[in-house]
Amino acid sequence: MTVATHNQRIVDQFTRWAKPFSELPIHAEADAMARTLRACALTPDTxxxxxxxxxxxxxxxxxPHARAVTGIDITPAMIEQARARQAAAGLENMAWHVGDATALPFESASFxxxxxxxxxHHMRDPAATLAEMVRVCRSGGRIVVIDATPSPETQAAYDAMERLRDPSHTSALTLEQLREIGREAGLREVVVDGYRLEAELxxxxxxxxxxxxxxxxDADIASGQDRIGVGARRTHAGILFHFPVSIVAWERLDGKR
Ligand SMILES: C[S@@+](CC[C@H](N)C(=O)[O-])C[C@H]1O[C@@H](n2cnc3c(N)ncnc32)[C@H](O)[C@@H]1O
Known part of the structure; x- marks a missing residue:
């Protein structure tokens, strides 16, 4: 699949899901957000x-914890939702862009x-995206990646499940693979944390x-083996499971400003 075809698949998927995604309470779940913000270590001049x-x-x-926050996404419908969320929250220190994570339209060392x-897990080359994130980060700044990280034993089954749910899924990295691309990018790891995000299918x-x-x-539940690695179970509320999410934060320390 070409890059353009993959990107179009993402835009199609997230144009359909922009509103339901933005309204799902799990995406703003308090403990997960608190852990994420802790890893970001924001200050009023950030x-x-x-x-x-x-x-x-x-x-x-x-x-509310930073001087200014910029958001960028390849899906215009997502940026429309972001602008609406900003307006509803009465936040003024924000800017939004439609653009590709693999070619960020910002000067080096801007953030x-x-x-x-x-x-x-939507990227064809997460290391290339991380390299772009590093490029636009100032020396002494922090880069934080939060994503589902299946275990090495469950990665293939997890990916198969996710591709069935979302055709724009490429592959979820294991925590070790994520840490490795940070090491390869020359970053200093400062936080490894995580959480389980509970969801109903x-x-x-x-x-x-x-x-x-x-x-x-159901086949996974019947096997009793948790081959997908998401703790799936059937209840009166439907099929419950969790996403195994990791947070990894690194510092960029190379003298570039
Ligand atoms: C699962 S959503 C997560 C949204 C948001 N980061 C959050 O945590 O609530 C994935 C998002 O990644 C965006 N995306 C995927 N590939 C991208 C790329 N190459 N450049 C920019 N955005 C991309 C999609 O448009 C979508 O909005």
Missing amino acids: DALDVACGPGILACAQA DRVTTRYSF STLADPSDMPALAAMF
Whole structure:
């Protein structure tokens, strides 16, 4: 698949999901957000950039703690949601861009914090995106990646489940793979944290995909092996499971300003 085809797939997927995604409470869940903000270590003079910001949930949570926050996303419908969220929250220190994470339209060393949440598993080359994030981060600044990180044993089954739910899913890195691309980028790791994000399957899938997804989850539940690695179980509320999310923060320390 070409880059253009993949990017179009992302825009199609997230144009359909922009509003439901922005309204799902799990995406603003308090403990997860508190851990994420702790890793960001924002101060009142911080200039922050959130890459693949979607509907601006993380960016808007950062804004009260920073001097300015910029969000960028490839899907225009997501940026529309982000602008609406900013207006509803009455935040003024924010700017939004439509653009590609692999070619950020910013000068080098423009930001003190560069974050991205739940996006690396949509990237064909997460290391290339990390390199762009490093480029636009000032020396002494922090880069924070938050994403689902299946174990090495469950990675293939996890990816198969996610591709069924979302055709723009590429592959979720394991925590060790994520830490490794940070090391390869010459970054100093300063935080490794994580959380389990509990979800109900039907809130995250197109109704047309539910029969195949439910069959996959039911087979996993029946096996008793947790091969997908998401702790799936059937309850009166439907199929519950969790995303195994990691937070990794690094400092850029190379004398460039
Ligand atoms: C699962 S959503 C996460 C949104 C947001 N980061 C959050 O945590 O709420 C993934 C987002 O990544 C964006 N995205 C995927 N690939 C991208 C790319 N190459 N450049 C910019 N945005 C991208 C999608 O448009 C979508 O809004």
